[in-house]
Amino acid sequence: MKKKIIYEGKAKKIFSSAKPNELIQHFKDDATAFNNKKKSIIPGKGIINNFISELLMTKLSELNIPNHFIKRINMREQIIYKLDIIPIEVVIRNVSSGSIVKRLGIDEGKVLSKPLVEFFYKKDELDDPLISDEHILNFGWATEHELEEIISLSLRINDFLSGYFMSINVRLIDFKLEFGRMWKNDELIIMLADEISPDNCRLWDTNTNKKLDKDRFRHNLGDEDVGYKEIAFRLGVLSEKEFKKVLKNEI
Ligand code: ADP
Numbered sequence: 001m002k003k004k005i006i007y008e009g010k011a012k013k014i015f016s017s018a019k020p021n022e023l024i025q026h027f028k029d030d031a032t033a034f035n036n037k038k039k040s041i042i043p044g045k046g047i048i049n050n051f052i053s054e055l056l057m058t059k060l061s062e063l064n065i066p067n068h069f070i071k072r073i074n075m076r077e078q079i080i081y082k083l084d085i086i087p088i089e090v091v092i093r094n095v096s097s098g099s100i101v102k103r104l105g106i107d108e109g110k111v112l113s114k115p116l117v118e119f120f121y122k123k124d125e126l127d128d129p130l131i132s133d134e135h136i137l138n139f140g141w142a143t144e145h146e147l148e149e150i151i152s153l154s155l156r157i158n159d160f161l162s163g164y165f166m167s168i169n170v171r172l173i174d175f176k177l178e179f180g181r182m183w184k185n186d187e188l189i190i191m192l193a194d195e196i197s198p199d200n201c202r203l204w205d206t207n208t209n210k211k212l213d214k215d216r217f218r219h220n221l222g223d224e225d226v227g228y229k230e231i232a233f234r235l236g237v238l239s240e241k242e243f244k245k246v247l248k249n250e251i
């Protein structure tokens, strides 16, 4: 069966697959920031994010945290469950950085007294505005039960990821998650969707606080590819040699 493109986003393409309840998620090298106002290509980023997301989603499955990942099929693509995406971006923060610093005028790098969960309405035309749980319930984007599940899963994911990154000398500052609904055994369940990678996490080296994520690109910190590679090497998903080989064949 020929795969058909269903959607092209800023960082990924979504294709149909042989099974109606599954999709193919294709990771591009395109980097965008500030809602598409800054654009570039970071060669190999898509490959790295495909591998990192595979690893982290697989670990989450082992902890019984439902997520859409089924199987990686090549360097840039993975099969995922097709979900009805909830139009909310869930941001979990452990340390202040990014939009919260500007919004509330607090210093960057402040360790928060407990993880902070924020919601943004997933709407590019409106620059993904900050919303509260009341908006989510009032406009019917999720039910009360779904929202409780989303918050509980997000905090479990944060606990796991914080520890996992700590083991490779990386601080998980904040990250963004997306969730969707899927029918399973006559029950509608909430599943983690999208990706977990340096594109949607802030990751700082534990010893130096060097930024190893998309902020290098967002704020012109130089060596924009270095964070992606460093995280991939430390997680052991791709060796430097393997990565160079892949890149040579591809470009
Ligand atoms: P954007 O849409 O913000 O530009 P991407 O380029 O990452 O983002 O595109 C991926 C799109 O696929 C996102 O809109 C995301 O919500 C959607 N998506 C992620 N996982 C799934 C899934 N399991 N089922 C359906 N859609 C998904």
Ligand code: UDP
Residues within 6 Å of the ligand: 034, 089, 091, 097, 098, 099, 100, 128, 174, 175, 176, 199, 200, 201, 202, 214
């Ligand atoms: N994030 C994301 N996609 C978005 C907005 C934010 O993946 O559309 C991630 C971002 O990489 C960071 C976290 O969510 O890890 C918090 O982002 P923030 O609200 O601080 O916004 P930013 O300053 O990144 O625009």
